[in-house]
Amino acid sequence: MPKIELIHGDCLQEMEAIPGGSVDLSVTSPPYDNLRTYNGNIAQWGEHVWKSVIQELHRVTKDGGVVVWVVGDATIKGSETGTSFKQALWAMECGFNLHDTMIWAKDNAVPTQHTRYQNAHEYMFVWSKGSPTTFNKLQEPTKHPGTKHKKHRATGDGHLNNEEGYYITKNEKLRNNWWVQSCGSPVVGHGATFPEQLVKDHITSWSNPGDTVLDPFMGSGTTGVACVNTKRNFIGIEKDTGYFEIAEKRIETAQREKANKLHIDL
Numbered sequence: 001m002p003k004i005e006l007i008h009g010d011c012l013q014e015m016e017a018i019p020g021g022s023v024d025l026s027v028t029s030p031p032y033d034n035l036r037t038y039n040g041n042i043a044q045w046g047e048h049v050w051k052s053v054i055q056e057l058h059r060v061t062k063d064g065g066v067v068v069w070v071v072g073d074a075t076i077k078g079s080e081t082g083t084s085f086k087q088a089l090w091a092m093e094c095g096f097n098l099h100d101t102m103i104w105a106k107d108n109a110v111p112t113q114h115t116r117y118q119n120a121h122e123y124m125f126v127w128s129k130g131s132p133t134t135f136n137k138l139q140e141p142t143k144h145p146g147t148k149h150k151k152h153r154a155t156g157d158g159h160l161n162n163e164e165g166y167y168i169t170k171n172e173k174l175r176n177n178w179w180v181q182s183c184g185s186p187v188v189g190h191g192a193t194f195p196e197q198l199v200k201d202h203i204t205s206w207s208n209p210g211d212t213v214l215d216p217f218m219g220s221g222t223t224g225v226a227c228v229n230t231k232r233n234f235i236g237i238e239k240d241t242g243y244f245e246i247a248e249k250r251i252e253t254a255q256r257e258k259a260n261k262l263h264i265d266l
Helices: 011-017 047-060 083-093 196-206 222-230 241-265
Strands: 004-008 023-028 061-071 097-105 121-128 139-141 148-150 166-168 172-174 178-180 212-215 233-238
Touching: 004 222, 004 241, 011 047, 011 233, 023 047, 023 196, 023 222, 047 061, 047 083, 061 083, 061 196, 083 097, 083 121, 196 222, 212 222, 222 233, 222 241, 233 241
Parallel strands: 004 233, 023 061, 023 212, 097 178, 212 233
Antiparallel strands: 061 121, 097 121, 139 172, 148 166
16 A cells, blocks of 8 residues: 655744655646635635645656646636736746646536636646656547548748658547546535546646655645555645645545455455
8 A cells, every 4th residue: 555644834834844755756736826626725725835735746746756746726806816827937946847837627617707708727737846756647549530631740941742652640649738528526514525537637647656756835635545446655744734624634544445345456
């Protein structure tokens, strides 16, 4: 069974105890501007805090490690804040590469818009410390497998040379960097969960079994549950007592279910 370490406290203080260069992957969703109160904790969230958190994430991440930062922006006085982009640019200043700007497209977003098109996405910034050591490519079915296409390539003068023969469309292709995924199932006591499958796909993509995954804003513990189910070690930090207790119970349940399944399989 993977090693699980759950820490009740402020992530900025608690991350200081994590050795530098010891984390393979972080998957986290920090507070979004003022979109939710998080039991009043949003009042303690601001630019000075997220800048420090990102600096600490860079310190604890291994060379070749990755951070997946899932965020959105509030709309204030008719304008989106752009905080998510400020965070991505700051991460680059801290030494991360902006390896990919991915989109989580929600197919069940709650209608809230009146003067603009319905907001149904969040950004998933993938920051890497150097070139990612791990990339386990996720595939998806092609629309027209087995279709025959004529090969072509552009020549130096801009014309197409079609004397290359043919290729057949394969059954699968590399997934796009926008992932369609329903919002997470509601967790009693926490109003901002993200779906386990979304987290699982990132964990599978950017780490291997036995690697260490960090979530400094653990919330209801979805990243921890996904780590149990993908055989990754997990460090989760959460300052809110209520959320911490929810995460603890969810992760314990996942461990118990995993242990029972292993016993049955044996």
